[in-house]
Amino acid sequence: MRRVLVTGGAGFIGSHLVEALLDKGYEVRVLDNLSTGRRENLASVQGAFEWVEADVRDREAVLRAMKDVDGVLHEAAMVSVPFSMERPRECHEINLVGTLNILEAARAAGVHRVVMAGTAAAYGNNPELPKRETMVPEPESPYGATKVAAEQYLRAYARMGGLETASLRYFNVYGPRQDPRSMYSGVISRFVESLVAGETPIIFGDGEQSRDFIYVGDVVRANLLALRAPHLEPGAVFNIGTGHSVTLLELLEVLARAAGREVVPRFASARPGDVKHSRADMARARAVLGFEAEVPLSEGLARLWKWRQKVRS
Ligand SMILES: NC(=O)c1ccc[n+]([C@@H]2O[C@H](COP(=O)([O-])OP(=O)(O)OC[C@H]3O[C@@H](n4cnc5c(N)ncnc54)[C@H](O)[C@@H]3O)[C@@H](O)[C@H]2O)c1
Structure with missing residues (x-):
């Protein structure tokens, strides 16, 4: 090819x-x-x-x-x-x-x-x-x-x-170049943008919902x-x-560590239709x-945060 x-x-x-x-x-x-x-x-x-x-x-x-x-x-x-x-x-x-x-x-x-x-x-x-x-x-x-x-x-x-x-x-x-301006790019972008703006991230629901990032x-x-x-x-x-899946609360914790911030989220009511848990069977x-994901969440988020620091808001 x-x-x-x-x-x-x-x-x-x-x-x-x-x-x-x-x-x-x-x-x-x-x-x-x-x-x-x-x-x-x-x-x-x-x-x-x-x-x-x-x-x-x-x-x-x-x-x-x-x-x-x-x-x-x-x-x-x-x-x-x-x-x-x-x-x-x-x-x-x-x-x-x-x-x-x-x-x-x-x-x-x-x-x-x-x-x-x-x-x-x-x-x-x-x-x-x-x-x-x-x-x-x-x-x-x-x-x-x-x-x-x-x-x-x-x-x-x-x-x-x-x-x-x-x-x-x-x-x-998730990762660098995910459109930071788009509120549709998912929860990681939303969290990152809140941290960049010095705002409190909002979690819809109790934060126990999980995703495979x-x-x-x-x-x-x-x-x-x-x-x-x-x-x-x-x-x-x-x-x-x-x-593997992580909850939104865990995700925020790992991101806060990557960003070197102390973060306490604000909770808002759950969005109707949001799926509670998601995780892939990778067999x-x-x-x-012969595929296996290799980049741990902590490392991926650290790379994303580093990239976000470089691009203008
Ligand atoms: N980001 C995710 O988490 C995710 C999850 C599941 C599936 N996907 C799929 O991955 C693919 C890439 O998504 P992404 O996150 O990079 O989004 P993105 O919006 O950054 O990329 C989509 C690209 O397609 C181009 N495009 C859109 N409509 C077009 C058209 N009519 N003709 C030509 N080009 C067009 C856009 O300009 C853009 O460059 C998409 O098919 C998306 O559905 C993404």
């Missing part, structure tokens, strides 16, 4: 993928419409990759971007759950029709493998733990629904032949493994988490991809 197309390559996770691919000697093409991504995210590798400013909804542009590509890491999406509830049709067009455009173009161009960013939102509010890939998906939002539907397209295209596909169901990803560098490794695995079952789906990713 020589040339890799990264859709959403100017985003948080995508930009780390681009850097890692270049580092490993791949030729990289990025397709992004800069809706939530930023060119600055790719500043460290400027000039080392091909840039295509385009929308995944634009079939012709996607077809052109697929020329001479061997593998695709498909990260471009409407990533916000609340936005997807406000604008479900747009979410459908970007996340599902956009993925169909990618698959159609990849098949036509003879691409070997397409790996898509899936999501733990596929599991919805099912209380069963840990989350196994064999569980019936129960998405609770248009965002989750489009990602699950896109996985079915990946499977169908793999079954039709000529193309291998995989979906990596990321759990809660994974450092972006580990997500990158999982993608590279999925791109290079010798064989993938048609439409394979993998959880990408750590297999399949371990067995098939």
Whole structure:
């Protein structure tokens, strides 16, 4: 595999993928419409990759971007759950029709493998733990629904032949370049921004809710493994988490230590529909991809904090 197309390559996770691919000697093409991504995210590798400013909804542009590509890491999406509830049709067009455009173009161009960013939102509010890939998906939002539907397209295209596909169901990803301005980027960003502003972090609920937080560098490794695995079952789906969960209270404690602060949170009423616990079963990713998350939360948060100190508010 020589040339890799990264859709959403100017985003948080995508930009780390681009850097890692270049580092490993791949030729990289990025397709992004800069809706939530930023060119600055790719500043460290400027000039080392091909840039295509385009929308995944634009079939012709996607077809052109697929020329001479061997593998695709498909990260471009409407990533916000609340936005997807406000604008479900747009979410459908970007996340599902956009993925169909990618698959159609990849098949036509003879691409070997397409790996898509899936999501733990596929599991919805099912209380069963840990989350196994064999569980019936129960998405609770248009965002989750489009990602699950896109996985079915990946499977169908793999079954039709000529193309291998995989979906990596990321759990809660964190790390440098997660948009600090976006209140939708998750609890870690919210906590970090409160600390930066010298404000008291707010915990919705009792703080005993838990999540499986994974450092972006580990997500990158999982993608590279999925791109290079010798064989993938048609439409394979993998959880990408750590297999461990921490409560929000524990998370805040570790973050406070990384930031060298004393932090006492304020509690607000629980948000309706928030899932209480989430944790990935990592057996399949371990067995098939040889993937294991490596960066401990304390270290990942220390790296994130250090980065946040450098960027302007
Ligand atoms: N961050 C997480 O915790 C998490 C968890 C589960 C899944 N994911 C998935 O990972 C992927 C990357 O997410 P992220 O956190 O890096 O978000 P991000 O918003 O930083 O990245 C998304 C990128 O896609 C681009 N994009 C959006 N719509 C597009 C369109 N129509 N055409 C072309 N480009 C478009 C954006 O400009 C941005 O650069 C997404 O598919 C998301 O659903 C993320």
